[in-house]
Amino acid sequence: MSDEIKLLKVDENSKLFDKTGMFYKEFDSDFRQIRYYTLLIVQKAPAEIKEINLLEQQISEIIKNAVKHGNKCDIKKKVKVWYYFSTEKAHLIVEDEGEGFKELEKWNEFNKKRISCFLNQNFEEMEKYVSFRTAESDDHDSGNAMFAAVEYWNGGVVFNKKKNCIAVLKTFPKKKMGIELNGQ
Amino acid sequence: MELKVRKFSETYIIDVNGEMDLYNSYKLKELVLKMIEKKIDKYIINLENVDYIDSSGIGALIFICSHIKKVNMKLQITNIHGSVKKVIELTKLMGYFPISNTIEEAIAKIEQ
Numbered sequence: 001m002s003d004e005i006k007l008l009k010v011d012e013n014s015k016l017f018d019k020t021g022m023f024y025k026e027f028d029s030d031f032r033q034i035r036y037y038t039l040l041i042v043q044k045a046p047a048e049i050k051e052i053n054l055l056e057q058q059i060s061e062i063i064k065n066a067v068k069h070g071n072k073c074d075i076k077k078k079v080k081v082w083y084y085f086s087t088e089k090a091h092l093i094v095e096d097e098g099e100g101f102k103e104l105e106k107w108n109e110f111n112k113k114r115i116s117c118f119l120n121q122n123f124e125e126m127e128k129y130v131s132f133r134t135a136e137s138d139d140h141d142s143g144n145a146m147f148a149a150v151e152y153w154n155g156g157v158v159f160n161k162k163k164n165c166i167a168v169l170k171t172f173p174k175k176k177m178g179i180e181l182n183g184q
Numbered sequence: 185m186e187l188k189v190r191k192f193s194e195t196y197i198i199d200v201n202g203e204m205d206l207y208n209s210y211k212l213k214e215l216v217l218k219m220i221e222k223k224i225d226k227y228i229i230n231l232e233n234v235d236y237i238d239s240s241g242i243g244a245l246i247f248i249c250s251h252i253k254k255v256n257m258k259l260q261i262t263n264i265h266g267s268v269k270k271v272i273e274l275t276k277l278m279g280y281f282p283i284s285n286t287i288e289e290a291i292a293k294i295e296q
Binding site for chain 1: 239
């Protein structure tokens with residue numbers, strides 16, 4: 001695992017927002033259906049992808065954020081999802097009708113401190129940084145979903161300018177073919 | 185998700201069966217809080233039969249771990265594997281959580 005500190009970025013022009021060739025679905029913001037929506041998306045993933053549970057979980061977190069934090073579970077508001085899977089990558093774009101993730105910079109600063117605790121193996125200090133809370137957080141918000149997301153989506157986690165649309169990319173290691181030479 | 189509690193010596197083992205997700209992870213928190221009220225002070229959370237965990241499940245484990253540390257009780261989490269282990273690694277909580285490979289190892293750590 002890399003020790004490089006990964007950030008949530010804002011880049012309206014990121015190539016991760018290119019929807020060419022992607023599938024599309026939209027959902028009502030029904031909290032009870034989040035895992036079902038996720039299954040509808042992830043069923044397009046090829047069977048060769050290892051750790052499909054992990055992919056499903058990571059997609060579910062992004063849809064949950066859109067339903068709950070973006071659209072505040074307002075059933076009339078839509079969550080739009082663009083998605084594409086191959087054996088080499090998983091690409092997802094999720095847009096909600098909310099006000100956007102206003103605390104993004106604060107989250108990056110918080111995560112830097114968390115990673116610093118981790119690198120120093122200072123788990124007492126880390127206690128302060130295990131959950132990112134905002135004024136809107138409730139008892140059911142774990143506040144840790146994006147910590148794993150920023151690590152999992154190794155091709156980037158990017159928001160649009162309004163921060164109500166997120167694009168993420170995961171690249172999978174290529175399957176090795178042939179005979180290994182000289183430990184390569 | 186189904187929770188079963190068994191006792192070995194002075195340690196209570198909570199076997200979690202199924203998926204720990206946004207709809208059910210609060211149940212584990214509630215169970216441990218009730219057990220803490222009863223002054224039970226040694227816990228093992230056994231995740232052998234858990235193949236899926238999300239941020240709510242991780243949140244429940246953080247809540248329990250943090251609470252048990254504060255009240256000076258003992259906890260070990262055992263048998264993490266597959267995507268559960270991966271999510272804990274991605275969240276960089278491997279050193280934060282008190283993790284044992286097996287129940288036997290956890291009991292040895294708790295009752296030493």
